[in-house]
Amino acid sequence: MRVVMKFGGTSVKDGESILHVANLIKKFEDYxxxxxxxxxxxxxxxxxxAAKKCYKEPSSSFIKLFIAELTKKHYEAISTAVKDPQYQNKAFEVVDKLLDELEKVLMGIGYLGELTRRSEDYIxxxxxRLVAPILSSAILSLGVDSVALTGGDAGIITDNNFGRAKPKPEVYNLINSRLDPLLRIKKTTPVITGFIGVTDDGSITTLGRGGSDLTATLIASALNADEVWLWKEVDGVLTTDPKIVPEARLIPEISYQEAxxxxxxxxxxxxPRAIEPVMRKEIPVRIKNTFNPDAEGTVIMKGADTTxxxxxxxxxxxKVAIVNVSGAGFDFAEIMSDVFSRLAKEKVNVIMVAQSSSELNLSIVVDESDIEVAYSALKPLENGVVSVRKMKDIAVVSAVGAGMAGTPGVAGRIFSALGKNGINVIMISQSCSEYNVSFTVSKNEGKEAVRVLHREFELHKSPEEQA
Ligand SMILES: Nc1ncnc2c1ncn2[C@@H]1O[C@H](COP(=O)(O)OP(=O)(O)O)[C@@H](O)[C@H]1O
Ligand SMILES: N[C@@H](CC(=O)OP(=O)(O)O)C(=O)O
Incomplete structure (x- = not known):
C-alpha cells in the first residue's frame, strides 16, 4: 500500500502533537x-x-524578538518530539541555520524598504521549512528511516505567480523520478514541506493559503498512490464548519465534484485545487482526525454522490467583495470578454459570477484582497453608458449536493427560509450542473444564513431521517 499523508498546522501545533504524529506514522510500518x-x-x-511590519515600520528590536519567539517555539517542539540526542542536536542546528537566514531576510526588507510578492513567499x-526537519527527526528517533525535503526538492516546479503559484505540467514526471526511488529502493519516509514550490530559476513560491493539501494530492497522483490521507483537527468533512454549527454531522462519503x-x-x-490531481486517477482522499485516528473519517471518491x-x-x-459592471446598448459578448480578460491579466481570483442580459448587469465576486485591483482593471470601461461599482463586506454562502439536480424546489426552499428569517440576499448563482446554489449576503449575516439553512434542511439528521 502506497499512501501520501498530510498533516496540517493544527496537527503539528506543538512538540506533543508532533510526537503524536510521529508515532501515528510509525504505526503504518508496512506501507x-x-x-x-x-x-x-x-x-x-x-x-x-512580520514581513509587512518590517516593510512598513522597520525595527531591529522587533525582528530580534520575533526570531527569539520562533526559536523558542521550535526548540520546545524539538525537545519534546525528538527523543534521540543525536537527531535532536541535528534538528537544533537546522532550525538555528534557518532562523539566522530568516533574520537576515527580514532585516533586508527593512533596509531596502521593499516587499515584493516574491520576497513574501520566501519569508x-x-x-x-522549519517543521519538516523536526518531524523527520522525530520519526528517525522512533527508528523509522526518514529524510526531510522541500517542495522544490520533491519536484514541485511552479510558474512565478508568487502567492498563488500553479504547478507546471511536468511536475508529475519530476516528482515521480525524485520520490519513487526513495520509496522503492531506499525504503525511506520522505517528509516534505507542504504549500511551497520553486520556479525554474530557483525562487521559492507558495501555492496559496491552505496549499499543503495540493502538495499532497500532486505527489499522490505523481506516485500513483493508493490513497491520500489528509489529517486534520476534525473527524472529516462535516455538513458545515462546526465552528459555525456545533451540531454539524460527519459526511462519510462525498464525491470529487461535491468536494x-x-x-x-x-x-x-x-x-480548492487539491482534488483535480487525484480525480483524474481516481485516487481516494480520506479526511481523518489526527487526534481521533480510529474514527472512520470521510472518503472523497468517484461516485459517492448517489446518497x-x-x-x-x-x-x-x-472575506469577499463584489464588482458590478452595468449599462445598456452594447455588444454583450464583447464586453464580457473584455471584462474577463482584464481580470485574468491582473490574476484576479473570480469566485462567482451572476448576470442579467436584458441590459448588462454583471456582478463578479472576488477575494476581498483582490477588490482594488479588480476595480482598477474594470474602471476604464466606464464611458457614460457603462458604470463600474464595488461593494465590500460581502459573504458567499453555498449549498452543495449532487441530489439537488432533479429535486424540484430546492432553490425556492433556500430563499424562502432566508426570507422568513429576515436575511437579505444580494446576488444568486446556480450552475447548470446543479451541484450547488450560491448566493451573497452582507458579511454580518453570513453565519446566520448558514445556521438557518442547516436547520431548514435538517442537516444534523442522517439523510434517511431528513424531511
Ligand atoms: N464542512 C466542513 N467540515 C469540516 N471542517 C470544516 C468544514 N468547513 C470548515 N471547516 C474547518 O476546517 C478546519 C480543517 O481542519 P484543520 O485541522 O484546521 O485543517 P488544516 O490544518 O489541514 O488546514 C476545521 O478547523 C474546521 O473548523
Ligand atoms: N501553512 C500554510 C499552508 C497550509 O496548507 O496550512 P494548513 O495545512 O495548516 O492549512 C497556510 O497556513 O496556509
Whole structure:
C-alpha cells in the first residue's frame, strides 16, 4: 500500500502533537509512505505579519524578538518530539541555520524598504521549512528511516505567480523520478514541506493559503498512490464548519465534484485545487482526525454522490467583495470578454459570477484582497453608458449536493427560509450542473444564513431521517 499523508498546522501545533504524529506514522510500518507537513499553527500568519511590519515600520528590536519567539517555539517542539540526542542536536542546528537566514531576510526588507510578492513567499516558506526537519527527526528517533525535503526538492516546479503559484505540467514526471526511488529502493519516509514550490530559476513560491493539501494530492497522483490521507483537527468533512454549527454531522462519503464545489466556496477543510490531481486517477482522499485516528473519517471518491440527501453541505466565505459592471446598448459578448480578460491579466481570483442580459448587469465576486485591483482593471470601461461599482463586506454562502439536480424546489426552499428569517440576499448563482446554489449576503449575516439553512434542511439528521 502506497499512501501520501498530510498533516496540517493544527496537527503539528506543538512538540506533543508532533510526537503524536510521529508515532501515528510509525504505526503504518508496512506501507510506503510520503509525509507532507504544514507550518505549526499560527506561524504562517505570523510570518506574513512580520514581513509587512518590517516593510512598513522597520525595527531591529522587533525582528530580534520575533526570531527569539520562533526559536523558542521550535526548540520546545524539538525537545519534546525528538527523543534521540543525536537527531535532536541535528534538528537544533537546522532550525538555528534557518532562523539566522530568516533574520537576515527580514532585516533586508527593512533596509531596502521593499516587499515584493516574491520576497513574501520566501519569508512565508520558513514556516514549513522549519517543521519538516523536526518531524523527520522525530520519526528517525522512533527508528523509522526518514529524510526531510522541500517542495522544490520533491519536484514541485511552479510558474512565478508568487502567492498563488500553479504547478507546471511536468511536475508529475519530476516528482515521480525524485520520490519513487526513495520509496522503492531506499525504503525511506520522505517528509516534505507542504504549500511551497520553486520556479525554474530557483525562487521559492507558495501555492496559496491552505496549499499543503495540493502538495499532497500532486505527489499522490505523481506516485500513483493508493490513497491520500489528509489529517486534520476534525473527524472529516462535516455538513458545515462546526465552528459555525456545533451540531454539524460527519459526511462519510462525498464525491470529487461535491468536494471541489465545497472547497471552492470556502469550506476550509480542503484546498480548492487539491482534488483535480487525484480525480483524474481516481485516487481516494480520506479526511481523518489526527487526534481521533480510529474514527472512520470521510472518503472523497468517484461516485459517492448517489446518497439520498438533497443538500449535502453548506459553506461560507466571509472575506469577499463584489464588482458590478452595468449599462445598456452594447455588444454583450464583447464586453464580457473584455471584462474577463482584464481580470485574468491582473490574476484576479473570480469566485462567482451572476448576470442579467436584458441590459448588462454583471456582478463578479472576488477575494476581498483582490477588490482594488479588480476595480482598477474594470474602471476604464466606464464611458457614460457603462458604470463600474464595488461593494465590500460581502459573504458567499453555498449549498452543495449532487441530489439537488432533479429535486424540484430546492432553490425556492433556500430563499424562502432566508426570507422568513429576515436575511437579505444580494446576488444568486446556480450552475447548470446543479451541484450547488450560491448566493451573497452582507458579511454580518453570513453565519446566520448558514445556521438557518442547516436547520431548514435538517442537516444534523442522517439523510434517511431528513424531511
Ligand atoms: N464542512 C466542513 N467540515 C469540516 N471542517 C470544516 C468544514 N468547513 C470548515 N471547516 C474547518 O476546517 C478546519 C480543517 O481542519 P484543520 O485541522 O484546521 O485543517 P488544516 O490544518 O489541514 O488546514 C476545521 O478547523 C474546521 O473548523
Ligand atoms: N501553512 C500554510 C499552508 C497550509 O496548507 O496550512 P494548513 O495545512 O495548516 O492549512 C497556510 O497556513 O496556509
Amino acid at each position: 510506503e509512505k510520503v509525509v507532507v507537513v504544514s507550518a505549526m499553527a499560527g506561524v504562517t500568519d505570523s510570518l506574513i505579519e 512565508v516558506s520558513f514556516g514549513e 471541489m464545489e465545497l472547497s471552492h466556496f470556502g469550506a476550509k477543510i480542503l484546498h 439520498k440527501d438533497i443538500v449535502k453541505a453548506l459553506s461560507l466565505i466571509e
